[in-house]
Amino acid sequence: MPEGKFCNKKPVDTAEGINELLSDTSGNDYYKEMKELEVDSDLLWKTIQNTVKSRMKTWLEICAHCGMCADSCFLYEVNGRDPKQVPAYKIQSTLGEIIRKKGKVDNEFMRHCMEVAWAQCTCCNRCGMYCPHGIDTGIMFGYLRGLLYQQGFVPWELKIGAGMHRVYRAQMDVTDADFVDTFEWMVEEYEDDYPGLTVPVDVEGADIMYTVNAREVKHYPEDLAEAAILFHIAGENWTVPSKGWEETSLAMFAGDWAACKMQVESVYAAMERLKPKRMIGTECGHAHRATVVEGPYWAGRKNGQPPVESIHYVEWLAEALNTGKLKIDPSKRIKEPVTLQDSCNYIRNQGLKKATRDIMKHIVEPGFFIEMSPNKEHNYCCGGGGGFNGIGLFRKQRNIALIKKRDQILETGAKLVLAPCHNCWDAIRDLEEVYEIGIRWSFLKPVVVKMLEIPEHLRPEE
Amino acid sequence: MHDLLTGVFFWITLGVCLIGMLARFIMYFRGLSWQLDRVAYTSYPAAGFKGAVRSIYKWLIPFGTYGWRTQPFIAIAFFGFHLGAVLIPLFLLGHNLFLREKLGISFFTLNADVADIFTWMAVASAFFLVLRRLVLPEVRIMTTRYDYFILLVSIAPFITGLLARYQVGEYSFWLNMHIFCGELLLIAIPFTKLSHVFLFFASRAQLGMDFGIKRGGMKGTKMAW
Amino acid sequence: MFKKILFATSATGASDHAARVAFNIAKSYQSHLNIFHVLGVPSRGYSQVVVDVKTKERVDVDEDYTAWVTEDIRTYYEKYLDESLNYTIDVAVGVPAREILRQAKILKPDLILLGGSTGDEGESVYKKSSLGSTLQKVAKSANCPVLFVNRPAASFWGGLSNIVFGTDFSKISDKAFDFAMKVAKTLDCELSVFHALDISALHAGKMLNQDEIEQQIRESLRKIRSRYEPRLKELKGYSMDVWEGIPFIEIVKYARDKQADLLIMAHHSRKISSEDIRLGGNVEQVIVRAGCPVISINK
Ligand code: HEM
Numbered sequence A: 001m002p003e004g005k006f007c008n009k010k011p012v013d014t015a016e017g018i019n020e021l022l023s024d025t026s027g028n029d030y031y032k033e034m035k036e037l038e039v040d041s042d043l044l045w046k047t048i049q050n051t052v053k054s055r056m057k058t059w060l061e062i063c064a065h066c067g068m069c070a071d072s073c074f075l076y077e078v079n080g081r082d083p084k085q086v087p088a089y090k091i092q093s094t095l096g097e098i099i100r101k102k103g104k105v106d107n108e109f110m111r112h113c114m115e116v117a118w119a120q121c122t123c124c125n126r127c128g129m130y131c132p133h134g135i136d137t138g139i140m141f142g143y144l145r146g147l148l149y150q151q152g153f154v155p156w157e158l159k160i161g162a163g164m165h166r167v168y169r170a171q172m173d174v175t176d177a178d179f180v181d182t183f184e185w186m187v188e189e190y191e192d193d194y195p196g197l198t199v200p201v202d203v204e205g206a207d208i209m210y211t212v213n214a215r216e217v218k219h220y221p222e223d224l225a226e227a228a229i230l231f232h233i234a235g236e237n238w239t240v241p242s243k244g245w246e247e248t249s250l251a252m253f254a255g256d257w258a259a260c261k262m263q264v265e266s267v268y269a270a271m272e273r274l275k276p277k278r279m280i281g282t283e284c285g286h287a288h289r290a291t292v293v294e295g296p297y298w299a300g301r302k303n304g305q306p307p308v309e310s311i312h313y314v315e316w317l318a319e320a321l322n323t324g325k326l327k328i329d330p331s332k333r334i335k336e337p338v339t340l341q342d343s344c345n346y347i348r349n350q351g352l353k354k355a356t357r358d359i360m361k362h363i364v365e366p367g368f369f370i371e372m373s374p375n376k377e378h379n380y381c382c383g384g385g386g387g388f389n390g391i392g393l394f395r396k397q398r399n400i401a402l403i404k405k406r407d408q409i410l411e412t413g414a415k416l417v418l419a420p421c422h423n424c425w426d427a428i429r430d431l432e433e434v435y436e437i438g439i440r441w442s443f444l445k446p447v448v449v450k451m452l453e454i455p456e457h458l459r460p461e462e
Numbered sequence B: 001m002h003d004l005l006t007g008v009f010f011w012i013t014l015g016v017c018l019i020g021m022l023a024r025f026i027m028y029f030r031g032l033s034w035q036l037d038r039v040a041y042t043s044y045p046a047a048g049f050k051g052a053v054r055s056i057y058k059w060l061i062p063f064g065t066y067g068w069r070t071q072p073f074i075a076i077a078f079f080g081f082h083l084g085a086v087l088i089p090l091f092l093l094g095h096n097l098f099l100r101e102k103l104g105i106s107f108f109t110l111n112a113d114v115a116d117i118f119t120w121m122a123v124a125s126a127f128f129l130v131l132r133r134l135v136l137p138e139v140r141i142m143t144t145r146y147d148y149f150i151l152l153v154s155i156a157p158f159i160t161g162l163l164a165r166y167q168v169g170e171y172s173f174w175l176n177m178h179i180f181c182g183e184l185l186l187i188a189i190p191f192t193k194l195s196h197v198f199l200f201f202a203s204r205a206q207l208g209m210d211f212g213i214k215r216g217g218m219k220g221t222k223m224a225w
Numbered sequence C: 001m002f003k004k005i006l007f008a009t010s011a012t013g014a015s016d017h018a019a020r021v022a023f024n025i026a027k028s029y030q031s032h033l034n035i036f037h038v039l040g041v042p043s044r045g046y047s048q049v050v051v052d053v054k055t056k057e058r059v060d061v062d063e064d065y066t067a068w069v070t071e072d073i074r075t076y077y078e079k080y081l082d083e084s085l086n087y088t089i090d091v092a093v094g095v096p097a098r099e100i101l102r103q104a105k106i107l108k109p110d111l112i113l114l115g116g117s118t119g120d121e122g123e124s125v126y127k128k129s130s131l132g133s134t135l136q137k138v139a140k141s142a143n144c145p146v147l148f149v150n151r152p153a154a155s156f157w158g159g160l161s162n163i164v165f166g167t168d169f170s171k172i173s174d175k176a177f178d179f180a181m182k183v184a185k186t187l188d189c190e191l192s193v194f195h196a197l198d199i200s201a202l203h204a205g206k207m208l209n210q211d212e213i214e215q216q217i218r219e220s221l222r223k224i225r226s227r228y229e230p231r232l233k234e235l236k237g238y239s240m241d242v243w244e245g246i247p248f249i250e251i252v253k254y255a256r257d258k259q260a261d262l263l264i265m266a267h268h269s270r271k272i273s274s275e276d277i278r279l280g281g282n283v284e285q286v287i288v289r290a291g292c293p294v295i296s297i298n299k
């Protein structure tokens, strides 16, 4: 049985397909079938020949095997400095080996590669900063995931996740109607507190087009309300698209490049349809990377930019606070030790460290903000990036991976952690669940909403 | 023998080395793909150039990067080895006399004592690099015979050069061995891992462009290497 | 009076007191009862996996599983479920407060009944996050009265005879009063209107002397009279009192004193600041402590 019923080389692209996969509890049968899955060596080798060009070829060739990248990887550190966790070793013994063998590898080896690609690397790209040759192992792991996905060796949850994007253009089964309904519902719920609060849907030529993470719609719709409140108080002329509102991409974690392209194109189509001045995405790291940083390339945009200028939520928030569009009541600022999680996806990989620090200056009483160490672009991954958080098969490894962040947080002594990234937020939530260190964590929106100074004319009458 | 090594062989090896380097260097950049690498290289030449230059020069300064600073031992061994490996071949008095005779050019030359120091430093550092590979589990696990071979090819000209310099045994034998090893090294550069001699600049430039264009450079953030 | 009731339950011992009240009301007023259970909270990042609130295990929710849980709930409440009861059972996945509100948005019930902490430990880690507790969220945002039954002592809903209504003279309190009147009239009960004068030093920023306190009490009584008495006269019996102290303690004491069967209060959504979320606002404190069911109204 080379191609299984659940586990095969075909992406899922129907709702029934997704439900069928979901009906296989925990992917038990899926992983059983994976043991029988045949490797299409010809396809593998052909793909490699077409896509491994000078950058990666050179990386693999000139790696000095010097091990300078070892200490930079948090997974190496939290796993007792296991030499098998050295970034260069991890990639040389997987992708390197596949290439050396010209794609002639067996099923067992591919399953091993799957574990390394998803459970021993979060694609945080930290090691790339510490390699003298400028070898970015995280990028190569991203590439390896693509090869594995093509061959059907992908964790169950991510096969489903990529399928969701193919079917719903969202990471969860949230339809366009669900999105608009939920947003409107939330605005209704809060309009007593914020008179005039609305959600402008499909307005052309607005200053801002806002995009979200489907999880907010499905499980945490308060986030939508808070976004609306902040735009409302700041007096922004904003809108949400009724189609193309999902910024995230589990397809990126899965290595399903075709689905990545479909997903970002849906957002770009919304930009082209509504012609906003700017696009702003929610507090999500990988969503920003997918739609703003990598997306243009998937969509074949040669200048590497989305159709309209696109910024991360923290950039907008910093701007709104710096320009006084949003004012903080100084008496309501955070007056307890608080620390900040730097998301790899837009701090290390897009240099937004100043925006988040500007925000902290506004919302935290001087003296109470404690940096993690290391921080900014040198910060460690939260422990759950790159899809790690959601993969049941690798849960144990993921829990070990949280240790680095746990210790970094403990070292600050702060009991409140601000995490403007969905994945980081999840990982920090989980680390409290697993290790019980007594912390609270939050996105920025709920914290800022509570400390706003609301202009007279926007206050509810009492 | 000596004539052969300094005659035809010298011309061949030098030619192969230089042409090989140049060809591979050009091939490298021609093989970059904006879509596969997901970096818009040509759309933002200025940002890319700035990123590339920073990415290279930061790493050429001893202790100039977080990487070097967090790993002082290898930083010292690396610079100890590479100062010799780069400076001695080009700036040793003897080499320059030879070059003047052959090519009619010569560079600035190192004082003999300084040259001695660099050479010994290179040999000692190479010894530590080997030791490191044997002792540290995180390096040992990746080390292959090929790595030792490269180290050997790299250090052989130095060892043979020293043996000739101090006239241990027969001078002319060691001198010939030295020239032979040197030429072997020249040949090896374009075809082995030693291609990093020039590909280092290519690879660092590429990642520098990536950060300079896509990953923050155009947001006004300089990468804190 | 209560045509449609949404009963949000964990279907565990924690909700037993509430269940007794829920089935009781449904039977007494021939209401339609929707038994609603949030079986799991999202877990494991973006994946579909949830933590089952009862078993605390991580499960994948599919049709079989939902059917199984529904059956489980039916069995759990077997002794209440006879032909005379008009009911449906629904289960959902998500953050409990949000899913209860979502269900309420679809069903538009006249009353939401919330059991003792729904989804207790499974949710503990969520409670610590900025989301606040189920109780707070539902009390704040529901579009209809919300009935809470927290302590076992509160789980009695027999023939109602005494209702206590706590007021703070706000607009929402007036709405809550309308509702209290309606209940009292329909069920032919006595209604006691109560106001607690907040004398905690923190609140006033200074200590009041006894004369001042009594002066204020007289004023508040006058206010109650002018605001509510004309309508209270429509009832068979009523009383009006003002006590001083810490409001939520005083009202619990007062209800006990009056042997109240039901307590009705307004919930001020706007007043929930971040501090209150941790301490629990006034209404939340009353809910947790009261010896009778509490109805909170916010709109
Ligand atoms: C400007 C020219 C050069 C640059 C920028 C350069 C750069 C580097 C870098 C970044 C590494 C890896 C880091 C490390 O192992 O510490 C390395 C390793 C190495 N290089 Fe070079 N290199 C240059 C020239 C040379 C030359 C001329 C030789 C040979 C004579 C050489 C021989 C080696 C060897 C043997 C290693 C491996 C060291 C080890 O075992 O760890 N390099 N070089």
Ligand code: SF4
Pocket (backbone or CB within 6 Å): A062, A063, A064, A065, A066, A067, A068, A069, A070, A087, A088, A130, A131, A132, A133, A134, A135
């Ligand atoms: S630091 Fe770079 S060159 Fe050294 S082993 Fe790691 S990837 Fe290879």
Ligand code: SF4
Pocket (backbone or CB within 6 Å): A072, A073, A074, A075, A086, A087, A090, A120, A121, A122, A123, A124, A125, A126, A127, A128, A137, A138, A139, A141, A381
């Ligand atoms: S990208 Fe991050 S997780 Fe992956 S090997 Fe490098 S440092 Fe480790």
Ligand code: SF4
Pocket (backbone or CB within 6 Å): A122, A123, A124, A285, A286, A342, A343, A344, A345, A346, A380, A381, A382, A383, A384, A385, A386, A421, A423, A424, A427
């Ligand atoms: S989840 Fe956050 S910290 Fe972790 S890899 Fe992603 S961005 Fe980085």
